[in-house]
Amino acid sequence: MKQPLGVILAGGLATRMGGGDKGLLEIGGEPLLQRIIDRIEPQVAGVALNANGDAARFASYGLPVLPDTIPGFPGPLAGVLAGLDWAAAQGADSIVTVAADTPFFPCDLVPRLLLAAEDRPHLLALACTPRDGEEALKSGGGRKINRHPTFGLWPVALRDDLRAALTDGLRKVVLWTDRHGAGEALFPADPFDPFFNVNTPEDLARARELAA
Template sequence: MTECAVILAGGQANRMGGGDKGRLMLGDQSLIERVIERITPQVDAVVLNANGDLSRFEDLGLPLVADSIGEFPGPLAGVLAGMDWAAEQGHEWLISVAADTPCFPRDLAVRLAQGDTPVILAATPDPERGRLPQPTFGRWQVSLRHELRASLNDGVRKIRQWTQAQGETLVVFGEDDFFNINTPEDLAWAEQHLK
């Protein structure tokens, strides 16, 4: 296996009132600690993507990378930062996961590897649309980083706009596998269900 993972923690958490959403506590662990615990056994290495003063994450013991494209262009810029780091480390594939989704599948990387395209995204069943993509959870061929950088510099911001152009594959997981915490109500719900 020559793949690593990037944890996307570069968002602004506007619906949560700002700050680092991944630092919110869920039970006795922060969201980001739960994410690290889940993804680490699945890959060879893990890097954290964040913006601002990266030293605030040094206690996690992970390599840290910031977006190379300015003005908070969104998760695609975090994927690019992860790809650049992965290339420096000699990895061919990058798995992306979100810092606010603490209970994603423990076999995420294995199942995404079943796709046969340069970009594979996780999806969940949707009664109306069939499959609902979970675009911050994906498997990305690191060699695409130059194309991704050019697209970001051309103004592309939506993940699916770019992944569909790469001929994405969707791998369907369970209905609740990617419950993410965007609001205080989401966190309260997660705390209830953790018990």
């Protein structure tokens, strides 16, 4: 099996941060996006960035910039689709996606996603972490995990199926992944959730504390 390609998802509107590119915010003296690149690059065969608007603002990173092909900012699945189309042109079998606002995701993300997909019908798996005790009690049984749908392994072979689902109005990631029997790679959430992401100015302050 070929090593997956990596796609950084940065196509959102960042409304809770007042708009703009969250990936260009600085943490520990360097842009958030650079931290993401440094973490995913050793795990994959190549990296691209899913982002909309003027690609020139990312020129200094030297990455292919992939805009959504489905209009109207339909969410992360549009970024996944853009990544899958790019990967297909490269002759790749799969991609792994990571979010551009999540600076502490695991350094073994890719191998553990691949392991989670081993017994599945497709190269498809999502990262997840245990829920905290209070949330687990509220859930009333069932799987006590949080899935992180922007951190996944996605097969190029299903890209046309995903395109059709998006065109039909599907927006919720897990509805599509459940439909195709996705695996789940469980990561520890101690001492903090490695999929903690920067959505608000308060999150940014917290990320800077954690980086320090």
